[in-house]
Amino acid sequence: MSKDNSTSTKGITPRQQDYSAWYNDIVSKADLAEHSDVRGCMVIKPHGYAIWEKMQAALDKMFKETGHVNAYFPLFIPKSYLSKEANHVEGFAKECAVVTHYRLKNSADGKGVIVDPEAKLEEELVVRPTSETIIWNTYKGWIQSYRDLPILINQWANVVRWEMRTRLFLRTAEFLWQEGHTAHESKEEAIKETEQMLDVYANFAENYMAMPVIKGIKSAGERFAGAEETYCIEAMMQDGKALQAGTSHFLGQNFAKAFDVKFTDSNGKLDYVWATSWGVSTRLMGALIMTHSDDKGLVIPPRLAPIQVVFVPIYKGADELKKISDRMQQFKLELEKKGISVKVDDSDKHKPGWKFAEYELKGIPVRVAIGPRDFENNTVEIARRDTGEKQTIPQDNLAEKIISLLDDIQQNLFNKAKAFRDNMITKVDNYEDFKKILDEKGGFIAAHWDGSTETEERIKAETKATIRCIPLGAANENGKCILTGKASARRVLFARAY
RNA sequence: CGGGGCGUAGCGUAGUCCGGUUAUCGCGCCUGGUUUGGGACCAGGAGGUCGCAAGUUCGAAUCUUGCCGCCCCGACCA
Numbered sequence A: 001m002s003k004d005n006s007t008s009t010k011g012i013t014p015r016q017q018d019y020s021a022w023y024n025d026i027v028s029k030a031d032l033a034e035h036s037d038v039r040g041c042m043v044i045k046p047h048g049y050a051i052w053e054k055m056q057a058a059l060d061k062m063f064k065e066t067g068h069v070n071a072y073f074p075l076f077i078p079k080s081y082l083s084k085e086a087n088h089v090e091g092f093a094k095e096c097a098v099v100t101h102y103r104l105k106n107s108a109d110g111k112g113v114i115v116d117p118e119a120k121l122e123e124e125l126v127v128r129p130t131s132e133t134i135i136w137n138t139y140k141g142w143i144q145s146y147r148d149l150p151i152l153i154n155q156w157a158n159v160v161r162w163e164m165r166t167r168l169f170l171r172t173a174e175f176l177w178q179e180g181h182t183a184h185e186s187k188e189e190a191i192k193e194t195e196q197m198l199d200v201y202a203n204f205a206e207n208y209m210a211m212p213v214i215k216g217i218k219s220a221g222e223r224f225a226g227a228e229e230t231y232c233i234e235a236m237m238q239d240g241k242a243l244q245a246g247t248s249h250f251l252g253q254n255f256a257k258a259f260d261v262k263f264t265d266s267n268g269k270l271d272y273v274w275a276t277s278w279g280v281s282t283r284l285m286g287a288l289i290m291t292h293s294d295d296k297g298l299v300i301p302p303r304l305a306p307i308q309v310v311f312v313p314i315y316k317g318a319d320e321l322k323k324i325s326d327r328m329q330q331f332k333l334e335l336e337k338k339g340i341s342v343k344v345d346d347s348d349k350h351k352p353g354w355k356f357a358e359y360e361l362k363g364i365p366v367r368v369a370i371g372p373r374d375f376e377n378n379t380v381e382i383a384r385r386d387t388g389e390k391q392t393i394p395q396d397n398l399a400e401k402i403i404s405l406l407d408d409i410q411q412n413l414f415n416k417a418k419a420f421r422d423n424m425i426t427k428v429d430n431y432e433d434f435k436k437i438l439d440e441k442g443g444f445i446a447a448h449w450d451g452s453t454e455t456e457e458r459i460k461a462e463t464k465a466t467i468r469c470i471p472l473g474a475a476n477e478n479g480k481c482i483l484t485g486k487a488s489a490r491r492v493l494f495a496r497a498y
Numbered sequence B: 001c002g003g004g005g006c007g008u009a010g011c012g013u014a015g016u017c018c019g020g021u022u023a024u025c026g027c028g029c030c031u032g033g034u035u036u037g038g039g040a041c042c043a044g045g046a047g048g049u050c051g052c053a054a055g056u057u058c059g060a061a062u063c064u065u066g067c068c069g070c071c072c073c074g075a076c077c078a
Helices: A014-029 A046-065 A087-097 A132-142 A187-208 A254-258 A285-294 A317-337 A350-361 A372-377 A397-421 A431-440 A453-465
Strands: A033-035 A042-044 A076-078 A098-100 A104-106 A113-115 A120-127 A149-158 A173-185 A214-217 A231-238 A242-252 A261-264 A270-272 A274-281 A308-315 A342-344 A364-372 A379-384 A391-392 A425-427 A444-448 A464-469 A491-495
Touching: A014 A033, A014 A076, A014 A285, A042 A173, A046 A149, A046 A173, A046 A187, A046 A285, A046 A391, A076 A372, A087 A254, A132 A149, A132 A173, A132 A254, A149 A187, A187 A214, A187 A231, A187 A242, A187 A274, A231 A397, A231 A464, A231 A491, A242 A254, A242 A285, A254 A274, A274 A285, A285 A397, A308 A350, A317 A342, A317 A364, A317 A372, A317 A397, A350 A364, A364 A372, A364 A397, A372 A379, A379 A397, A397 A425, A431 A444, A453 A464
Parallel strands: A308 A342, A308 A364, A425 A444
Antiparallel strands: A033 A042, A076 A120, A098 A120, A104 A113, A149 A173, A173 A274, A214 A231, A214 A464, A231 A242, A242 A274, A261 A270, A364 A379, A379 A391, A444 A491, A464 A491
16 A cells, blocks of 8 residues: 655654554545544445444344344433443543533524523533443333343444544544443353353454454453453454454443342342443454455455455457346356355446456455456456455356355455464563563563552553453463562463554 | 644645745546556546635735644553
């Protein structure tokens, strides 16, 4: 991709700058999204949204298979709700958009509209940064007995967090996501739910996005505001920075207590309800880009590609175009019957070479070209986006061949990303090596940590690396904290992160 | 919100320090023709509140002030 020469190079490492420029280039040239005129907000363009819809569909299906249903809760949260859970409000207070008035009027000087000072709200409304509070305020009315439990609800929604610095898909002031909010009668059941949803996310990331992830739990310092335990999936981007791709929180009884949600159990005993919440966002689009894309543009794994196969005719004159595109339409029908999405680009507006480059930029997994030569010989030229490999093959059983090629691409993308990710995990046993690896190689660093928040914060302040997670099922291994030398029972994963 | 950089046509840009005819160039776009197996070529053409506002000046893309936005770093975060 071409580099943006206009960006300043002062005080920025070339690697970071180049990678940012590359990322922005892909987002823009693959037609995924653009900055809105509204500060920090993003316009998701049709191609970007089509990929998001594929993600939504797959996730939604997985949620339903695990017993969840969808519902919708208000965009506005009364300020008093948000402040009921102390840690929660502290975590989000700094980035909330607040509605203070409900009416405009023409200004006295005739120069447009102003906020009508008379229309001030009694209580300000916060635009949801997340919906725990409004949902738990609602659940209060729904739950009396263990017979009302569990409640397993998901919501597809937008939320607003007034971020200081934004980046398309990765961090925008408004973003689309899903948030699951469940209520349970026991701690064990709630923890099981939290872990189950983490598995759903990991499966989605690996099987649909072809993006390997590490499941783990967050340190206390990185925990969700209001949670007892935050589980996460962490992915590794091509520039060596980690990306938190999804989180699942065990909320304990914190929100039940804050909103006074009690139920009578089967023994007639009154207790607070146990809660979870979990979410993934359009940030996954950023993850997708930074996991697979290359210098030719976007690479979309077949299972998330809105168009999986594009047919490009090569021809001279209208007759030849007609003949070839008719043949292509037959293949299209045949493939569509087998659930493959196909585009035949028989437009005469661009030359084949232009189309080849364009569909590579857009990330279409498979391209099939048919020219006069192929038409003669009953062959096609088939090209795969992941490796760039092209070959000419007979037209017989084309549909089967394409289906198996799509599977192969899906698998290959995962394998490639996994090999890269595995290579980006480095075991380190002292602080000097830690800093060296961080600066020279990046990636995850598996190191011993004494478990204290002070140590974590000091490492962060000195190196910008944070504890991404304590991997689930990490082997017990006695060692010494790289910073303090105190005893540690297992390694945790550090990285610089998005 | 702090530091740095930037804002000129759809995109990328020259010009700004040192104010002065009709604002430069490339890509893209439109028309005609030739082309079409990896982003074609030739000829002609259209497209601009120089981010916004105020000020200085005979005159502002250029100087001053304020504001807005974008990029990078920091803090924060999914």
